[in-house]
Amino acid sequence: MINIQIVTGDSRPIFKQIVDGLRMEIAQGNLPTGTKLPSVRGLAMQLTINANTVAKAYAELTSQGLLEARQGLGLFVSEPRQLLSEEEQEKRLTGAVDAFANEIAYLEFSDQEILERVEAALTKLGKGAPENGTKRG
Template sequence: MVLQIVTGDPRPIVRQITDGVKRLIAAGELLPGDVLPSVRGMAQQLSINPNTVAKAYTELTAEGWLHARAGLGLFVAEQRQRLSNTERERRLGEAVDRFVSDVIGLDYPPQTVLDHVATELAHYAARKTA
C-alpha cells in the first residue's frame, strides 16, 4: 500500500491518510480482506507519529471502511453502503465546493474542467472493474 503525505497540503495528516486509504479502496487497489500495515509500520513508512496513524485507522474503522480482527490487524471491510444518502449528499456538496474553490482561479472553461473530472472518474472506474 502506497500513501504519501504532502507537507504543503492544507488537509491535516490524519485526513490525508483517511482520504488516501478511501481512494485506494474505491479504486480497487485495496480489496475486501486485504490487510493494512500495522500502525507502527505505517508510521515508519510515512515518517510520522504512530498516534496520527492510529487516529486515521480509528476513523476508517468507525466509518466502516476497515474492520479489526483481534490479534491479526486491520483489514479492508466488505463494501456496503457506509453512509446514509443524506450524509453522502452533504459530503458530495462539500467536496464539490472545495474543488470549485481550488479550480476557479485556474481560469479554465467549465467544459475543460468537467472533461478532466470525467476522465479521472473513468480512470478509477476502469481500475475498479479490472
C-alpha cells in the same frame, strides 16, 4: 507494501492524507476486501511519523466502515457497504460540489476543460462503469 506519499507542504493534515490515500487505493481496487493492512507501528515507521497519527487515520477509516479490526490480529479491508443515508449523501455531494466550484471559480479555465478534468478523475476511480453497476473494483 502500501504506497502512500506524505507531503509536508500539503494543506491537509498527515492523518487526512493517509485516509485519502487509502480510500483511493481501496476505491481503485488495489486493496481488495480482506486485505491485511500494515500494522500501525509498521506504517508509522515506514512514513517516519508518529504511531498515533497512523492510528487516528485507521480509526477514521474504521468508523467509515472501510476497515475492520480483528483483535490482536490487525486491520483488514472490510466488505464495502453504504453507511450513509441518502439524505446525508445528497448533503455531502452538494457540499463537495459547492466547495470545488468555489475553489476554482477564479481560475481561467473553461467549463468544458474543468468538466473533462473531473470526468477523467472519476473514470480513474472506476466508478459508473455501466456494464456491471458496482462502485468498486
